[in-house]
Amino acid sequence: MSAPRESAAAVQREVAQLQRWMQHVCTHPRGVAHALTTAESKAEYDVTVDQLERLVPPSKALSGLDRISIYAEMYVLRLLDVLREDFPVLLHALGPQRFEELARAYVVAHPSRHYNLNQFGRHMSAFVATRDDKHAAFLAELAQLERAATESFDAERADALGRAELEALRPEQWPALALRLVPSARVLAFRHPVNRYYVDVREGRKARIPKVGASWTLVYRKDWIVWRAQLSREQHALLEALASGATLGRALEKCAARTELDAAKLQQGLAAWFREWSAEGIFRSLG
Protein backbone atom coordinates (compact mmCIF):
# COMPACT_ATOMS: atom_id res chain seq x y z
CA MET A 1 0.00 0.00 0.00
CA SER A 2 2.92 2.39 0.62
CA ALA A 3 4.30 2.40 -2.92
CA PRO A 4 1.35 4.17 -4.56
CA ARG A 5 1.35 6.79 -1.80
CA GLU A 6 5.05 7.52 -2.35
CA SER A 7 4.40 7.72 -6.01
CA ALA A 8 1.56 10.19 -5.49
CA ALA A 9 3.81 12.30 -3.28
CA ALA A 10 6.53 12.30 -5.93
CA VAL A 11 3.99 13.31 -8.55
CA GLN A 12 2.77 16.12 -6.35
CA ARG A 13 6.33 17.37 -5.75
CA GLU A 14 6.93 17.51 -9.48
CA VAL A 15 3.73 19.41 -10.18
CA ALA A 16 4.28 21.72 -7.22
CA GLN A 17 7.76 22.69 -8.42
CA LEU A 18 6.38 24.25 -11.59
CA GLN A 19 3.62 25.99 -9.65
CA ARG A 20 5.96 27.44 -7.01
CA TRP A 21 8.16 28.75 -9.80
CA MET A 22 5.33 30.27 -11.83
CA GLN A 23 3.73 31.89 -8.79
CA HIS A 24 7.05 33.37 -7.71
CA VAL A 25 7.93 34.87 -11.09
CA CYS A 26 4.38 36.05 -11.90
CA THR A 27 3.78 37.76 -8.57
CA HIS A 28 7.20 39.34 -8.16
CA PRO A 29 6.82 43.14 -7.87
CA ARG A 30 9.74 43.77 -10.24
CA GLY A 31 8.41 41.61 -13.03
CA VAL A 32 9.23 38.23 -14.50
CA ALA A 33 12.66 39.09 -15.93
CA HIS A 34 13.92 40.28 -12.57
CA ALA A 35 12.23 37.44 -10.70
CA LEU A 36 14.22 34.95 -12.78
CA THR A 37 17.42 36.27 -11.18
CA THR A 38 16.22 35.59 -7.63
CA ALA A 39 17.26 32.67 -5.45
CA GLU A 40 13.62 31.53 -5.10
CA SER A 41 13.26 31.17 -8.87
CA LYS A 42 16.64 29.49 -9.28
CA ALA A 43 15.82 27.06 -6.48
CA GLU A 44 13.08 25.66 -8.70
CA TYR A 45 14.53 26.08 -12.21
CA ASP A 46 17.91 27.64 -12.76
CA VAL A 47 17.12 29.49 -15.99
CA THR A 48 18.10 33.00 -17.03
CA VAL A 49 15.79 35.20 -19.03
CA ASP A 50 17.58 34.02 -22.19
CA GLN A 51 16.94 30.41 -21.20
CA LEU A 52 13.31 30.93 -20.17
CA GLU A 53 12.04 29.38 -23.39
CA ARG A 54 13.35 26.04 -22.18
CA LEU A 55 10.36 26.18 -19.83
CA VAL A 56 7.92 28.42 -21.70
CA PRO A 57 8.32 28.15 -25.46
CA PRO A 58 7.59 31.15 -27.67
CA SER A 59 4.56 31.38 -29.94
CA LYS A 60 4.81 32.67 -33.50
CA ALA A 61 4.27 36.24 -32.29
CA LEU A 62 5.36 36.30 -28.64
CA SER A 63 8.49 35.29 -26.76
CA GLY A 64 8.26 33.01 -23.75
CA LEU A 65 8.83 36.08 -21.57
CA ASP A 66 5.96 37.94 -23.26
CA ARG A 67 3.65 34.99 -22.73
CA ILE A 68 4.30 34.41 -19.04
CA SER A 69 4.24 38.18 -18.47
CA ILE A 70 0.57 38.21 -19.53
CA TYR A 71 -0.22 36.29 -16.33
CA ALA A 72 2.09 38.49 -14.24
CA GLU A 73 0.44 41.70 -15.48
CA MET A 74 -3.11 40.40 -15.07
CA TYR A 75 -2.30 39.23 -11.54
CA VAL A 76 -1.43 42.65 -10.19
CA LEU A 77 -3.97 44.61 -12.26
CA ARG A 78 -6.83 42.47 -10.99
CA LEU A 79 -5.88 43.02 -7.36
CA LEU A 80 -5.33 46.75 -7.87
CA ASP A 81 -8.85 46.95 -9.29
CA VAL A 82 -10.23 45.25 -6.19
CA LEU A 83 -8.48 47.72 -3.90
CA ARG A 84 -9.65 50.70 -5.95
CA GLU A 85 -13.20 49.42 -5.67
CA ASP A 86 -13.00 48.72 -1.93
CA PHE A 87 -11.22 51.96 -0.95
CA PRO A 88 -12.55 54.72 -3.22
CA VAL A 89 -12.24 57.48 -0.63
CA LEU A 90 -8.72 56.43 0.33
CA LEU A 91 -7.96 56.58 -3.40
CA HIS A 92 -9.38 60.10 -3.50
CA ALA A 93 -7.34 61.15 -0.47
CA LEU A 94 -4.07 59.85 -1.88
CA GLY A 95 -4.63 60.54 -5.56
CA PRO A 96 -4.29 57.84 -8.23
CA GLN A 97 -0.49 57.65 -8.29
CA ARG A 98 0.13 57.45 -4.55
CA PHE A 99 -2.77 55.04 -4.18
CA GLU A 100 -1.28 52.77 -6.82
CA GLU A 101 2.09 52.81 -5.05
CA LEU A 102 0.33 51.92 -1.80
CA ALA A 103 -1.79 49.23 -3.45
CA ARG A 104 1.19 47.62 -5.22
CA ALA A 105 3.07 47.49 -1.92
CA TYR A 106 -0.02 46.01 -0.25
CA VAL A 107 -0.32 43.28 -2.89
CA VAL A 108 3.26 42.24 -2.09
CA ALA A 109 2.84 42.44 1.69
CA HIS A 110 -0.58 40.79 1.86
CA PRO A 111 -1.20 38.51 -1.13
CA SER A 112 -4.74 37.18 -1.24
CA ARG A 113 -5.27 34.02 0.77
CA HIS A 114 -9.03 33.64 0.44
CA TYR A 115 -11.27 32.86 -2.49
CA ASN A 116 -13.63 35.71 -1.65
CA LEU A 117 -11.98 38.87 -2.94
CA ASN A 118 -14.00 40.93 -0.46
CA GLN A 119 -11.53 39.69 2.16
CA PHE A 120 -8.48 40.89 0.28
CA GLY A 121 -8.42 44.41 1.77
CA ARG A 122 -8.77 43.36 5.39
CA HIS A 123 -5.21 44.36 6.35
CA MET A 124 -5.28 47.74 4.60
CA SER A 125 -5.85 49.91 7.66
CA ALA A 126 -2.98 48.35 9.60
CA PHE A 127 -0.81 48.48 6.49
CA VAL A 128 -1.49 52.17 5.86
CA ALA A 129 -0.67 52.94 9.49
CA THR A 130 2.89 51.69 8.96
CA ARG A 131 3.50 53.82 5.87
CA ASP A 132 5.87 56.74 5.87
CA ASP A 133 3.23 59.42 5.33
CA LYS A 134 2.51 62.43 7.51
CA HIS A 135 -1.21 61.63 7.24
CA ALA A 136 -0.79 57.90 7.88
CA ALA A 137 -2.90 57.96 11.06
CA PHE A 138 -5.84 59.62 9.29
CA LEU A 139 -5.49 57.44 6.18
CA ALA A 140 -5.47 54.29 8.32
CA GLU A 141 -8.72 55.37 9.96
CA LEU A 142 -10.23 56.13 6.57
CA ALA A 143 -9.26 52.64 5.41
CA GLN A 144 -10.80 51.23 8.58
CA LEU A 145 -14.10 52.96 7.84
CA GLU A 146 -14.16 51.72 4.23
CA ARG A 147 -13.22 48.22 5.34
CA ALA A 148 -16.05 48.26 7.90
CA ALA A 149 -18.47 49.05 5.07
CA THR A 150 -17.23 46.04 3.07
CA GLU A 151 -17.58 43.77 6.11
CA SER A 152 -21.05 45.12 6.83
CA PHE A 153 -22.11 44.45 3.24
CA ASP A 154 -21.06 40.80 3.53
CA ALA A 155 -22.18 40.14 7.10
CA GLU A 156 -24.60 37.36 7.96
CA ARG A 157 -28.28 38.17 8.05
CA ALA A 158 -29.99 38.33 11.45
CA ASP A 159 -33.50 39.23 12.56
CA ALA A 160 -33.46 42.66 14.13
CA LEU A 161 -35.12 43.79 17.33
CA GLY A 162 -38.22 45.65 16.20
CA ARG A 163 -39.93 48.58 17.84
CA ALA A 164 -42.85 46.43 19.00
CA GLU A 165 -40.47 43.97 20.63
CA LEU A 166 -38.67 46.84 22.33
CA GLU A 167 -41.86 48.46 23.60
CA ALA A 168 -43.16 45.16 24.95
CA LEU A 169 -40.31 45.04 27.46
CA ARG A 170 -41.28 45.88 31.06
CA PRO A 171 -39.06 48.51 32.80
CA GLU A 172 -37.78 45.94 35.31
CA GLN A 173 -36.48 43.82 32.43
CA TRP A 174 -34.20 46.53 31.06
CA PRO A 175 -31.19 46.30 33.41
CA ALA A 176 -30.64 42.58 32.74
CA LEU A 177 -31.27 42.93 29.03
CA ALA A 178 -28.45 41.56 26.91
CA LEU A 179 -28.80 43.46 23.67
CA ARG A 180 -26.58 42.14 20.92
CA LEU A 181 -25.69 44.01 17.78
CA VAL A 182 -26.60 42.49 14.40
CA PRO A 183 -23.57 41.04 12.57
CA SER A 184 -23.47 43.92 10.10
CA ALA A 185 -23.03 46.59 12.82
CA ARG A 186 -19.58 48.07 13.47
CA VAL A 187 -19.02 50.58 16.31
CA LEU A 188 -15.98 52.67 15.50
CA ALA A 189 -13.96 55.33 17.30
CA PHE A 190 -11.55 57.58 15.44
CA ARG A 191 -8.99 60.24 16.29
CA HIS A 192 -10.04 62.21 13.19
CA PRO A 193 -13.42 63.25 11.77
CA VAL A 194 -13.23 60.43 9.26
CA ASN A 195 -16.91 60.07 8.42
CA ARG A 196 -17.28 63.78 7.71
CA TYR A 197 -14.39 63.59 5.24
CA TYR A 198 -15.91 60.45 3.71
CA VAL A 199 -19.29 62.12 3.22
CA ASP A 200 -17.72 65.25 1.73
CA VAL A 201 -15.83 63.19 -0.84
CA ARG A 202 -18.79 60.99 -1.71
CA GLU A 203 -21.02 64.01 -2.14
CA GLY A 204 -18.51 65.77 -4.37
CA ARG A 205 -17.53 68.51 -1.94
CA LYS A 206 -13.98 69.75 -1.64
CA ALA A 207 -12.38 67.87 1.25
CA ARG A 208 -9.05 68.47 2.94
CA ILE A 209 -7.24 65.98 5.13
CA PRO A 210 -8.67 66.95 8.54
CA LYS A 211 -6.79 67.79 11.71
CA VAL A 212 -7.06 65.57 14.77
CA GLY A 213 -10.53 65.59 16.32
CA ALA A 214 -12.24 62.61 17.93
CA SER A 215 -15.25 61.14 16.14
CA TRP A 216 -17.45 58.07 16.49
CA THR A 217 -19.30 56.25 13.76
CA LEU A 218 -21.76 53.38 13.54
CA VAL A 219 -21.67 51.35 10.32
CA TYR A 220 -24.63 49.06 9.72
CA ARG A 221 -26.78 47.54 7.02
CA LYS A 222 -30.46 48.20 6.61
CA ASP A 223 -32.57 46.90 3.74
CA TRP A 224 -29.34 45.51 2.23
CA ILE A 225 -27.76 48.97 2.01
CA VAL A 226 -24.75 49.89 4.15
CA TRP A 227 -25.19 53.10 6.15
CA ARG A 228 -22.93 55.17 8.38
CA ALA A 229 -24.25 57.17 11.33
CA GLN A 230 -22.33 59.73 13.32
CA LEU A 231 -22.38 58.94 17.06
CA SER A 232 -21.79 61.08 20.11
CA ARG A 233 -19.11 60.03 22.55
CA GLU A 234 -21.85 58.80 24.92
CA GLN A 235 -23.67 56.83 22.24
CA HIS A 236 -20.42 55.20 21.21
CA ALA A 237 -19.53 54.25 24.78
CA LEU A 238 -22.91 52.64 25.32
CA LEU A 239 -22.93 50.72 22.05
CA GLU A 240 -19.35 49.61 22.55
CA ALA A 241 -20.20 48.26 26.00
CA LEU A 242 -23.23 46.41 24.62
CA ALA A 243 -21.18 45.04 21.74
CA SER A 244 -18.67 43.66 24.25
CA GLY A 245 -21.46 41.55 25.79
CA ALA A 246 -22.49 43.68 28.77
CA THR A 247 -26.12 43.78 29.86
CA LEU A 248 -27.78 47.15 29.53
CA GLY A 249 -27.47 47.74 33.29
CA ARG A 250 -23.77 46.87 33.26
CA ALA A 251 -23.20 48.94 30.12
CA LEU A 252 -24.73 51.97 31.80
CA GLU A 253 -22.61 51.39 34.91
CA LYS A 254 -19.51 51.24 32.74
CA CYS A 255 -20.48 54.51 31.07
CA ALA A 256 -21.21 56.16 34.43
CA ALA A 257 -17.71 55.24 35.60
CA ARG A 258 -16.15 57.10 32.69
CA THR A 259 -15.62 60.68 33.82
CA GLU A 260 -15.19 62.01 30.30
CA LEU A 261 -18.80 61.14 29.50
CA ASP A 262 -21.67 63.54 30.07
CA ALA A 263 -23.93 61.64 32.50
CA ALA A 264 -26.91 63.95 31.97
CA LYS A 265 -26.66 63.59 28.19
CA LEU A 266 -26.54 59.84 28.56
CA GLN A 267 -29.60 59.67 30.77
CA GLN A 268 -31.67 62.11 28.76
CA GLY A 269 -30.81 60.57 25.41
CA LEU A 270 -31.30 56.94 26.27
CA ALA A 271 -34.96 56.43 25.29
CA ALA A 272 -34.63 58.33 22.00
CA TRP A 273 -31.41 56.55 21.09
CA PHE A 274 -32.94 53.13 21.59
CA ARG A 275 -36.00 54.07 19.52
CA GLU A 276 -33.72 55.27 16.73
CA TRP A 277 -31.35 52.31 16.88
CA SER A 278 -34.17 49.78 16.93
CA ALA A 279 -35.79 51.56 13.98
CA GLU A 280 -32.50 51.16 12.12
CA GLY A 281 -32.37 47.49 13.09
CA ILE A 282 -28.99 47.44 14.76
CA PHE A 283 -29.92 45.07 17.62
CA ARG A 284 -30.60 41.39 17.19
CA SER A 285 -34.10 40.21 17.93
CA LEU A 286 -34.46 38.79 21.43
CA GLY A 287 -36.47 35.87 20.10
Add this chain to the structure above:
Amino acid sequence: MTATNRWNLPDLGIGVALRSKHYPHILAKWPEVAFFEVLSENYMTTGGRPLWILDQIAERYRIVLHGVSMGIGGTDPIDFEYLRELKALAARTKAVWMGDHVCWTGIAGQNNHDLWPVAYDEPTLKHLVERVRIVQDFLERPLVLENASTYLEFAQSSMPEEVFIRRLADESDCALLLDVNNIYVSSRNHGFDARAYLDHVPWERVVQVHMAGHTDHGTHCIDTHMGEVRQEVWELYAEAMRRGGAKPTLLEWDQDIPDFETTHAEALKAQLYLPRAAKAAS
Protein backbone atom coordinates in the same frame (compact mmCIF):
# COMPACT_ATOMS: atom_id res chain seq x y z
CA MET B 1 -35.48 18.53 -24.06
CA THR B 2 -33.48 15.32 -24.32
CA ALA B 3 -30.30 14.86 -22.34
CA THR B 4 -27.21 14.16 -24.41
CA ASN B 5 -24.73 13.19 -21.74
CA ARG B 6 -23.86 10.06 -19.84
CA TRP B 7 -25.39 11.30 -16.56
CA ASN B 8 -28.73 12.21 -18.13
CA LEU B 9 -28.27 15.73 -16.87
CA PRO B 10 -30.95 17.84 -18.55
CA ASP B 11 -30.54 20.05 -21.58
CA LEU B 12 -31.21 23.41 -19.97
CA GLY B 13 -31.37 25.35 -23.24
CA ILE B 14 -29.73 28.75 -23.62
CA GLY B 15 -28.80 30.68 -20.49
CA VAL B 16 -27.03 33.76 -19.26
CA ALA B 17 -24.33 34.27 -16.62
CA LEU B 18 -25.90 36.08 -13.67
CA ARG B 19 -24.23 39.43 -13.03
CA SER B 20 -25.09 42.08 -10.43
CA LYS B 21 -25.70 44.74 -13.06
CA HIS B 22 -28.76 42.78 -14.17
CA TYR B 23 -30.28 42.24 -10.70
CA PRO B 24 -32.72 45.19 -10.93
CA HIS B 25 -33.99 44.10 -14.35
CA ILE B 26 -34.39 40.46 -13.35
CA LEU B 27 -36.16 41.27 -10.08
CA ALA B 28 -38.47 43.75 -11.77
CA LYS B 29 -39.31 41.85 -14.96
CA TRP B 30 -38.62 38.19 -14.23
CA PRO B 31 -37.62 37.70 -17.89
CA GLU B 32 -38.03 34.37 -19.60
CA VAL B 33 -34.58 32.79 -19.35
CA ALA B 34 -33.83 29.08 -19.62
CA PHE B 35 -31.22 29.11 -16.85
CA PHE B 36 -28.71 31.24 -15.00
CA GLU B 37 -25.12 30.36 -14.27
CA VAL B 38 -23.86 31.72 -10.98
CA LEU B 39 -20.25 32.52 -10.12
CA SER B 40 -20.07 30.42 -6.96
CA GLU B 41 -17.55 32.45 -4.96
CA ASN B 42 -19.66 35.61 -5.20
CA TYR B 43 -22.25 33.95 -2.98
CA MET B 44 -20.02 32.03 -0.57
CA THR B 45 -18.93 33.43 2.82
CA THR B 46 -21.41 36.25 2.46
CA GLY B 47 -24.78 36.90 4.00
CA GLY B 48 -25.42 40.13 2.16
CA ARG B 49 -27.66 41.38 -0.60
CA PRO B 50 -26.25 39.19 -3.41
CA LEU B 51 -27.27 36.05 -1.56
CA TRP B 52 -30.71 37.46 -0.80
CA ILE B 53 -31.17 38.19 -4.49
CA LEU B 54 -29.85 34.80 -5.53
CA ASP B 55 -32.37 33.14 -3.23
CA GLN B 56 -35.19 34.86 -5.09
CA ILE B 57 -33.75 34.05 -8.50
CA ALA B 58 -33.17 30.41 -7.56
CA GLU B 59 -36.85 30.12 -6.63
CA ARG B 60 -37.86 30.93 -10.21
CA TYR B 61 -35.02 29.76 -12.47
CA ARG B 62 -32.80 26.78 -12.92
CA ILE B 63 -29.29 27.46 -11.62
CA VAL B 64 -25.88 26.01 -12.36
CA LEU B 65 -22.80 26.90 -10.30
CA HIS B 66 -19.52 27.83 -11.91
CA GLY B 67 -16.47 28.52 -9.76
CA VAL B 68 -13.04 30.02 -10.26
CA SER B 69 -11.24 29.15 -7.02
CA MET B 70 -11.41 25.40 -6.50
CA GLY B 71 -7.87 25.12 -7.83
CA ILE B 72 -8.40 21.53 -8.86
CA GLY B 73 -4.97 21.45 -10.51
CA GLY B 74 -3.25 22.96 -7.47
CA THR B 75 -0.92 21.16 -5.09
CA ASP B 76 -2.03 22.66 -1.79
CA PRO B 77 -4.29 20.32 0.20
CA ILE B 78 -7.86 20.26 -1.10
CA ASP B 79 -9.84 22.97 0.69
CA PHE B 80 -12.72 21.04 2.20
CA GLU B 81 -14.09 24.14 3.89
CA TYR B 82 -14.45 25.65 0.42
CA LEU B 83 -16.12 22.47 -0.81
CA ARG B 84 -18.52 22.45 2.16
CA GLU B 85 -19.55 26.03 1.35
CA LEU B 86 -19.93 25.13 -2.31
CA LYS B 87 -22.04 22.09 -1.53
CA ALA B 88 -24.24 24.17 0.75
CA LEU B 89 -24.70 26.78 -1.97
CA ALA B 90 -25.62 24.05 -4.45
CA ALA B 91 -28.24 22.71 -2.05
CA ARG B 92 -29.57 26.19 -1.35
CA THR B 93 -29.96 27.05 -5.05
CA LYS B 94 -30.93 23.51 -6.14
CA ALA B 95 -28.08 23.77 -8.65
CA VAL B 96 -28.42 21.36 -11.55
CA TRP B 97 -24.63 20.97 -11.63
CA MET B 98 -21.49 22.67 -10.44
CA GLY B 99 -18.06 23.07 -11.84
CA ASP B 100 -14.79 24.90 -12.18
CA HIS B 101 -11.79 24.99 -14.52
CA VAL B 102 -8.87 22.79 -15.49
CA CYS B 103 -6.30 25.05 -13.86
CA TRP B 104 -4.63 25.97 -10.61
CA THR B 105 -5.12 29.23 -8.75
CA GLY B 106 -2.27 29.46 -6.24
CA ILE B 107 0.17 27.60 -4.03
CA ALA B 108 1.35 27.90 -0.41
CA GLY B 109 -2.02 29.23 0.67
CA GLN B 110 -2.05 32.06 -1.84
CA ASN B 111 -4.98 32.72 -4.17
CA ASN B 112 -3.94 34.50 -7.36
CA HIS B 113 -7.55 34.88 -8.54
CA ASP B 114 -6.73 33.71 -12.03
CA LEU B 115 -6.92 30.46 -13.96
CA TRP B 116 -3.29 29.46 -14.36
CA PRO B 117 -2.37 26.70 -16.80
CA VAL B 118 -1.16 23.24 -15.90
CA ALA B 119 1.46 21.28 -17.79
CA TYR B 120 -0.17 18.67 -20.00
CA ASP B 121 2.01 15.76 -18.93
CA GLU B 122 1.57 12.41 -17.20
CA PRO B 123 2.42 13.49 -13.63
CA THR B 124 -0.02 16.42 -13.79
CA LEU B 125 -2.70 14.21 -15.29
CA LYS B 126 -2.28 11.65 -12.53
CA HIS B 127 -2.37 14.41 -9.91
CA LEU B 128 -5.54 15.93 -11.34
CA VAL B 129 -7.36 12.62 -11.75
CA GLU B 130 -6.77 11.85 -8.08
CA ARG B 131 -8.02 15.25 -6.94
CA VAL B 132 -11.09 15.23 -9.17
CA ARG B 133 -12.08 11.84 -7.77
CA ILE B 134 -11.75 13.10 -4.19
CA VAL B 135 -13.76 16.24 -4.92
CA GLN B 136 -16.48 14.31 -6.71
CA ASP B 137 -16.75 11.87 -3.80
CA PHE B 138 -17.18 14.80 -1.45
CA LEU B 139 -19.65 16.67 -3.63
CA GLU B 140 -21.53 13.44 -4.44
CA ARG B 141 -21.96 14.44 -8.05
CA PRO B 142 -19.84 14.78 -11.17
CA LEU B 143 -17.64 17.84 -11.29
CA VAL B 144 -18.09 19.84 -14.48
CA LEU B 145 -14.66 21.03 -15.60
CA GLU B 146 -14.05 23.72 -18.19
CA ASN B 147 -11.13 24.13 -20.57
CA ALA B 148 -9.58 27.49 -19.64
CA SER B 149 -8.07 30.01 -22.06
CA THR B 150 -4.31 29.86 -21.88
CA TYR B 151 -1.62 32.32 -22.89
CA LEU B 152 1.43 30.11 -22.49
CA GLU B 153 2.43 26.50 -22.92
CA PHE B 154 4.95 24.57 -20.87
CA ALA B 155 7.83 22.86 -22.64
CA GLN B 156 7.34 19.86 -20.38
CA SER B 157 3.85 19.18 -21.78
CA SER B 158 3.80 15.88 -23.59
CA MET B 159 0.30 15.93 -25.07
CA PRO B 160 -2.10 18.51 -26.49
CA GLU B 161 -4.69 20.11 -24.19
CA GLU B 162 -7.60 18.29 -25.78
CA VAL B 163 -5.99 14.89 -25.22
CA PHE B 164 -5.11 15.81 -21.64
CA ILE B 165 -8.68 16.90 -20.91
CA ARG B 166 -10.18 13.86 -22.59
CA ARG B 167 -8.00 11.55 -20.53
CA LEU B 168 -8.73 13.53 -17.37
CA ALA B 169 -12.46 13.20 -17.99
CA ASP B 170 -12.28 9.50 -18.83
CA GLU B 171 -9.99 8.55 -15.95
CA SER B 172 -11.75 10.60 -13.27
CA ASP B 173 -15.24 10.18 -14.75
CA CYS B 174 -15.90 13.91 -14.58
CA ALA B 175 -18.16 16.00 -16.80
CA LEU B 176 -16.99 18.76 -19.09
CA LEU B 177 -17.97 22.30 -19.85
CA LEU B 178 -16.73 23.07 -23.33
CA ASP B 179 -15.84 26.74 -23.64
CA VAL B 180 -15.82 27.30 -27.37
CA ASN B 181 -14.41 30.80 -27.08
CA ASN B 182 -11.56 29.46 -24.96
CA ILE B 183 -10.74 26.86 -27.61
CA TYR B 184 -10.63 29.63 -30.19
CA VAL B 185 -8.52 31.94 -27.99
CA SER B 186 -6.06 29.19 -27.09
CA SER B 187 -5.86 28.05 -30.72
CA ARG B 188 -4.85 31.57 -31.73
CA ASN B 189 -2.35 31.87 -28.87
CA HIS B 190 -0.70 28.52 -29.49
CA GLY B 191 -1.26 28.08 -33.19
CA PHE B 192 -3.31 24.88 -33.17
CA ASP B 193 -6.31 23.98 -35.29
CA ALA B 194 -9.48 24.63 -33.29
CA ARG B 195 -11.51 22.21 -35.41
CA ALA B 196 -8.97 19.44 -34.88
CA TYR B 197 -9.36 20.09 -31.11
CA LEU B 198 -13.02 19.08 -31.46
CA ASP B 199 -11.92 15.66 -32.80
CA HIS B 200 -10.91 14.70 -29.25
CA VAL B 201 -13.90 16.04 -27.32
CA PRO B 202 -15.77 13.23 -25.51
CA TRP B 203 -19.21 14.59 -26.36
CA GLU B 204 -21.06 12.25 -24.01
CA ARG B 205 -19.27 14.01 -21.13
CA VAL B 206 -20.05 17.57 -22.26
CA VAL B 207 -22.97 18.88 -20.22
CA GLN B 208 -22.64 22.58 -21.03
CA VAL B 209 -21.06 25.00 -23.48
CA HIS B 210 -19.76 28.53 -22.86
CA MET B 211 -19.70 31.35 -25.35
CA ALA B 212 -18.15 34.79 -24.85
CA GLY B 213 -16.41 37.67 -26.54
CA HIS B 214 -12.65 38.06 -26.49
CA THR B 215 -10.09 40.75 -27.25
CA ASP B 216 -7.80 40.23 -30.22
CA HIS B 217 -4.45 41.97 -29.75
CA GLY B 218 -3.09 40.74 -33.06
CA THR B 219 -0.16 38.92 -31.46
CA HIS B 220 -2.46 37.09 -29.06
CA CYS B 221 -6.07 36.95 -27.82
CA ILE B 222 -7.31 37.50 -24.27
CA ASP B 223 -10.48 35.93 -22.95
CA THR B 224 -11.97 39.19 -21.70
CA HIS B 225 -15.67 38.21 -21.90
CA MET B 226 -16.17 41.59 -23.52
CA GLY B 227 -18.27 42.46 -26.52
CA GLU B 228 -20.28 40.25 -28.81
CA VAL B 229 -19.20 36.73 -29.64
CA ARG B 230 -17.06 36.90 -32.77
CA GLN B 231 -18.34 35.32 -35.95
CA GLU B 232 -15.45 32.84 -36.14
CA VAL B 233 -16.34 31.63 -32.64
CA TRP B 234 -20.00 31.19 -33.61
CA GLU B 235 -18.82 29.14 -36.58
CA LEU B 236 -16.71 26.97 -34.31
CA TYR B 237 -19.76 26.62 -32.03
CA ALA B 238 -21.87 25.48 -34.99
CA GLU B 239 -19.24 22.88 -35.83
CA ALA B 240 -19.14 21.70 -32.21
CA MET B 241 -22.92 21.38 -32.02
CA ARG B 242 -22.98 19.55 -35.35
CA ARG B 243 -20.53 17.00 -33.98
CA GLY B 244 -21.80 16.71 -30.39
CA GLY B 245 -25.47 17.57 -30.75
CA ALA B 246 -27.12 20.53 -29.04
CA LYS B 247 -25.80 21.25 -25.54
CA PRO B 248 -26.95 23.72 -22.90
CA THR B 249 -25.26 26.93 -23.92
CA LEU B 250 -24.44 29.95 -21.81
CA LEU B 251 -23.15 33.41 -22.63
CA GLU B 252 -20.62 35.13 -20.35
CA TRP B 253 -20.28 38.90 -20.57
CA ASP B 254 -18.09 40.47 -17.88
CA GLN B 255 -16.68 43.77 -19.11
CA ASP B 256 -18.69 46.76 -20.33
CA ILE B 257 -21.75 44.64 -19.65
CA PRO B 258 -24.76 45.87 -21.65
CA ASP B 259 -28.38 45.82 -20.44
CA PHE B 260 -30.01 42.48 -19.78
CA GLU B 261 -32.02 42.35 -23.02
CA THR B 262 -28.89 42.91 -25.12
CA THR B 263 -26.98 40.25 -23.18
CA HIS B 264 -29.80 37.76 -23.45
CA ALA B 265 -30.28 38.48 -27.16
CA GLU B 266 -26.58 37.77 -27.71
CA ALA B 267 -26.97 34.44 -25.92
CA LEU B 268 -30.02 33.54 -27.99
CA LYS B 269 -28.02 33.94 -31.19
CA ALA B 270 -26.87 30.40 -30.37
CA GLN B 271 -30.20 29.19 -31.77
CA LEU B 272 -29.03 30.19 -35.23
CA TYR B 273 -26.11 27.80 -35.02
CA LEU B 274 -27.77 24.75 -33.46
CA PRO B 275 -28.28 21.65 -35.56
CA ARG B 276 -31.63 21.82 -37.40
CA ALA B 277 -33.51 19.32 -35.20
CA ALA B 278 -32.41 20.97 -31.97
CA LYS B 279 -33.30 24.38 -33.38
CA ALA B 280 -36.83 23.21 -34.06
CA ALA B 281 -37.10 21.79 -30.53
CA SER B 282 -35.83 24.99 -28.90
